[in-house]
Amino acid sequence: MNNSQEPNQTNKEQSLQKKGYRPRRSKAKVPQRNRNIGNGYSNGKPTVSFIPLGGVGEVGKNMSVIEYGDDIIVIDAGVKFPGEELLGIDLVIPDISYLVQRVDKIRGIFLTHGHEDHIGALPFVLKQIQVPVYGTKLTLGLVKNKLTEHGLIREAQLHEITADDVVNAGPFQVEFFRVNHSIPDGIGIAIRTPVGLIVHSGDFKLDQTPVDDKVLEFNKLARYGDEGVMLFICDSTNVERQGYTPSERTVGDTFRAVFAKTDSRIIIATFASNVHRIQQVINTAAEFNRKVAVVGRSMVTVVDVSQQLGYLSIPKGMLIELEEVDKLPDHQVTIITTGSQGEPMAALTRMATNNHRQIAIRQGDTVVISATPIPGNEKLVSRTIDNLFRIGADVVYKEVANVHVSGHAAQQEIKLMLNFLRPRYVIPFHGEYRHQATFAKLAQTMGIPDERCIRCNIGERVELNMENAMITGTVDSGSIMVDGIGVGDVGNIVLRDRHHLAHDGVVIAVVTINKEDGTILAGPDLVSRGFVFVREAGDLLGEAKSRVRDALNQKTGKTTEWSILKNLIRDTLNEYFYQKTKRRPIVLPIIMEI
Structure with missing residues (x-):
């Protein structure tokens, strides 16, 4: 490769090279877009x-x-x-x-x-x-x-x-x-x-x-x-x-400080894949004569695999089953768990809402959330921390200690x-x-x-x-x-409908018609989910039923064509609901023939 400088090299680049930086040079062109898709050669050159x-x-x-x-x-x-x-x-x-x-x-x-x-x-x-x-x-x-x-x-x-x-x-x-x-x-x-x-x-x-x-x-x-x-x-x-990004060992220093001043149970939530973090928890627990229990499916899997392959060193007899946690004094218990991101079904989140089958947070427990929230998870993590404080736990997290790098x-x-x-x-x-x-x-x-x-x-x-x-x-x-x-079976249309349902709800309109002449035999009956509460919106839905019934009765020709009737019901309800509520629920007409 050519190491020579380009003739048009800028003064700034020359100054940087004097400081020791020597980038490889070539007669490179500006990256650009064209329609030629290469297959190993472009303009006769290997690519x-x-x-x-x-x-x-x-x-x-x-x-x-x-x-x-x-x-x-x-x-x-x-x-x-x-x-x-x-x-x-x-x-x-x-x-x-x-x-x-x-x-x-x-x-x-x-x-x-x-x-x-x-x-x-x-x-x-x-x-x-x-x-x-x-x-x-x-x-x-x-x-x-x-x-x-x-x-x-x-x-x-x-x-x-x-x-x-x-x-x-x-x-x-x-x-x-x-x-x-x-x-x-x-x-x-x-x-x-x-x-x-x-x-x-x-x-x-x-x-x-x-x-x-x-x-x-x-x-x-x-x-x-x-x-x-x-x-x-x-x-x-x-x-x-x-x-520079700090060394992982700096988190170990925080763990030692927490363990040194704590006589209660210590529960540490971190990413299951952070084997070095788990090793530091185990090392610190061993230093303070504590046993360790592991909670959460992914955490158990990573600990098992890492231990089998030699990436985790755990002293014999240190790991205990969850059933043994309540049999030991609090000052001898450390729990490593998933849920550092506030995931709704993760172990720590369920503990914080008293929904975990085996572990319940008690007043005086120390909980360390050894992670930084991934963008988008901030509210979930904040809610978990809040719930832990409500129970009476002492929570250590990134705003108050160096618990994550x-x-x-x-x-x-x-x-x-x-x-x-x-x-x-x-x-x-x-x-x-x-x-x-x-x-x-x-x-x-x-x-x-x-x-x-x-x-x-x-x-x-x-x-x-x-x-x-x-x-x-x-x-x-x-x-x-x-x-x-x-x-791959969920695409943009399905996601759009889910957003629509989440924002405006759904109204189901059920009508029974005569198969021969299209006259209304029963209904329309309206069922609402996520739009209005039926008992509190009787007048709204009652008037909506009347409007649908009138629209169907006024339909000339007494058609039995389902698509025409469904569109009529949908248009009538959409117009009325928007006029009264400024919302557009999904309207699902259901037509039964007798």
């Missing part, structure tokens, strides 16, 4: 495509495609948890139509770590495409549980890798490097392609004192930078935060990665558009021009060759909603 199917312009649903000719590799297959606007939806997964149509080209799915937003969609993906899956020991341990639940474990092609392994996948040579995150066994990925090196950071932070003493592999990053990085795909979740890199850590890798192009992922925009400004301070920070959308194809990068088109992509056992 590699990067296609995000999720994880850009959003937080969650991470899935990326790297394609060269007839070969494809995929990085991650995650879910996104629904916001309040997605009424009744359980999960959101990527649309993988593009992959299903090219399943014979896929050489493997490579997983960066075991969080739901990176592995949660895998069972749904593997039901459609049977391809090899590569991941570290803990990541695959969590994946195996998921695939077993979905009945897919027998057919799954799971391959365990370490940070020292190299996988040859068609024309791609895939290497891995260890990163720090809020779950053990996280990796970044370096992919040697026919047009250059692509580095994917995975979710990362630079923790100089990690709980497992395994620091990020800076030596590999330096080697990649010297080799020359064509494209760096970088975690941008915390790009708005200045400085992020697993994502802040600005100085991102700068350090850019300095190590010196990429020609960067693509921020794992962030909304504001994160992408902030990342671009940060990259400019590091000597990377704005045109080389590619802010792409889901489904856009970014083509790279040895000279330039450009957005050349789009592929089939989007979001698939999972509702119960239904996958």
